[in-house]
Amino acid sequence: MxxxxxxxxxxxxxxxxxxxxxxxxxxxxxxxxxxxxxxxADVDKKKKLDSDTIYRIYSMTKVLTCAAALMLYExxxxxxxxxxxxxxxxxxxxxxxxxxxxxxxxxxxASGPIRIKDLFTMSxxxxxxxxxxxxxxxxxxxxxxxxxxxxxxxxxxxLATVPLAFDPGTHWKYGTSHDVLAALIEVWSGVSFGExxxxxxxxxxxxxxxxxxxxxxKRDRLSMMYNLAEDGTLTPNTERDAPYQQGCIHESGxxxxxxxxxxxxxxxQALARGGELDGVRIxxxxxxxxxxxxxxxxQQLKDFNWLQMKGFGYGLGVRVLIDPAEGGLNGSIGEFGxxxxxxxxxxxxxxxxxxxxxxxxxxxxxxxxxHNRLRAVIYGALE
Numbered sequence: 001m002x003x004x005x006x007x008x009x010x011x012x013x014x015x016x017x018x019x020x021x022x023x024x025x026x027x028x029x030x031x032x033x034x035x036x037x038x039x040x041a042d043v044d045k046k047k048k049l050d051s052d053t054i055y056r057i058y059s060m061t062k063v064l065t066c067a068a069a070l071m072l073y074e075x076x077x078x079x080x081x082x083x084x085x086x087x088x089x090x091x092x093x094x095x096x097x098x099x100x101x102x103x104x105x106x107x108x109x110a111s112g113p114i115r116i117k118d119l120f121t122m123s124x125x126x127x128x129x130x131x132x133x134x135x136x137x138x139x140x141x142x143x144x145x146x147x148x149x150x151x152x153x154x155x156x157x158x159l160a161t162v163p164l165a166f167d168p169g170t171h172w173k174y175g176t177s178h179d180v181l182a183a184l185i186e187v188w189s190g191v192s193f194g195e196x197x198x199x200x201x202x203x204x205x206x207x208x209x210x211x212x213x214x215x216x217x218k219r220d221r222l223s224m225m226y227n228l229a230e231d232g233t234l235t236p237n238t239e240r241d242a243p244y245q246q247g248c249i250h251e252s253g254x255x256x257x258x259x260x261x262x263x264x265x266x267x268x269q270a271l272a273r274g275g276e277l278d279g280v281r282i283x284x285x286x287x288x289x290x291x292x293x294x295x296x297x298x299q300q301l302k303d304f305n306w307l308q309m310k311g312f313g314y315g316l317g318v319r320v321l322i323d324p325a326e327g328g329l330n331g332s333i334g335e336f337g338x339x340x341x342x343x344x345x346x347x348x349x350x351x352x353x354x355x356x357x358x359x360x361x362x363x364x365x366x367x368x369x370x371h372n373r374l375r376a377v378i379y380g381a382l383e
């Protein structure tokens with residue numbers, strides 16, 4: 001499509017503002033409409049991005065985690081409204097940090113159990129580590145102690161010792177919910193999270209370069225991570241690769257995977273086609289619809305207030321476009337996906353059988369600036 005060539009100057013303009021390199025693939029109804037990579041995987045070595053480049057996809061892992069859990073839902077192993085404690089007893093009788101009008105903190109029992117759907121929808125009361133609340137401070141300690149030798153069930157038990165930030169199901173808060181979902185997948189399937197993904201998703205979809213750890217013979221294909229300074233200077237960040245070393249058994253459901261543009265595009269295409277690609281079905285069409293349905297109520301939608309999420313609700317682990325007018329977006333209602341910390345991004349549109357995968361490796365990612373511009377050009381090119 002000729003109008004998609006508008007992506008070329010846009011992608012090149014992104015590199016003027018930040019990333020050393022970026023790559024994108026746009027697929028519709030099985031046809032690759034646009035696929036290009038620009039810039040460098042390693043600036044110092046003058047090594048260019050190519051189709052084999054491996055990226056840290058961070059939170060784009062979450063979409064795979066939720067799809068994997070839904071595969072087990074389709075087997076009748078659990079229901080979304082089941083209490084979490086039925087499968088992970090460490091979460092029995094959760095407590096909540098509460099604050100009164102004067103900011104004084106207390107701990108009291110939660111109004112009800114965490115339900116499985118609360119993990120999918122980030123409504124569990126689990127948070128990431130931080131300094132904003134006591135739950136965040138305690139979670140930060142847990143995550144700092146989550147060494148390479150801590151498996152997902154051990155992490156789940158550690159997180160269960162932290163009082164929740166709110167009563168389950170009452171608010172939306174980004175956090176470790178999908179890491180706990182990975183522990184659940186291990187309990188339900190009887191194998192490690194990585195083994196389940198490998199057998200049920202990566203091998204069937206021929207995602208040969210997607211994994212939690214990078215073997216030595218692929219290490220030179222891993223793109224460098226860069227830090228972006230306020231003056232636009234890029235410096236290599238070499239501190240973020242410990243989780244990907246051989247011997248690490250920590251398989252984060254929230255952020256742990258490495259992948260390539262082509263591999264992740266095959267997964268995105270499968271979801272865009274209602275759960276099937278090249279004769280391989282990973283999910284049923286109606287389950288993908290459920291995944292891509294807004295599950296947040298009015299208060300939770302107020303909590304889901306990130307700048308780049310105007311017009312979106314949140315489904316089972318994915319943003320979902322529910323109000324194009326509010327977001328000023330030309331996408332389809334029901335378009336869904338997510339992004340990774342370093343700027344990777346996936347858009348999945350079953351109505352158009354459209355999938356878009358974008359990759360870069362930079363912190364901060366400039367996500368609010370980049371992703372919606374990509375969407376505007378791509379939808380503007382559809383006939």
